[in-house]
Amino acid sequence: MPTTRSLHLAAEIGGPPRYDAASHIALARLAERGTLDFVTFRDSFARPGPDAMAVLARVAPETTRVGLVPTVTTTHTEPFHVSSAVATLDWVSQGRAGWHADVSTTEAEARLFGRRPAAPAPALWQEAGETADAS
Secondary structure: OOOOOOOOOEEEOOOOOOOOHHHHHHHHHHHHHOOOOEEEEOOOOOOOOOOHHHHHHHHHHHOOOOEEEEEEEOOOOOHHHHHHHHHHHHHHOOOOEOOEEEOOOOHHHHHHHOOOOOOOHHHHHHHHHHHHHHO
């Protein structure tokens, strides 16, 4: 018997830094009208622009169906903060939240926090997995 696979369609709504909520809301509503399953918003500590989690928390009450998936960098972020931020997005979106884990591998990003030097990528991805397990 053949295995059924579903296709999920998404759109990335970040793009160049924009600091007005209206543009992000308009893109998410367009994705929703186009019956996409979710929108993503890329983020990193090295990228200028608003925080992906905060932007999608603002978009959440302005949409009704589309899933909201921000990038969350787990390096230099305590698992509790990741978990509570994702839970908050899930609450304001009424169950439509997800998250895309990422890691920060550069010394420049590590210097932004000053807590520890950059670590090798495999160790950071293991840490990201542990953060996902804790969330």
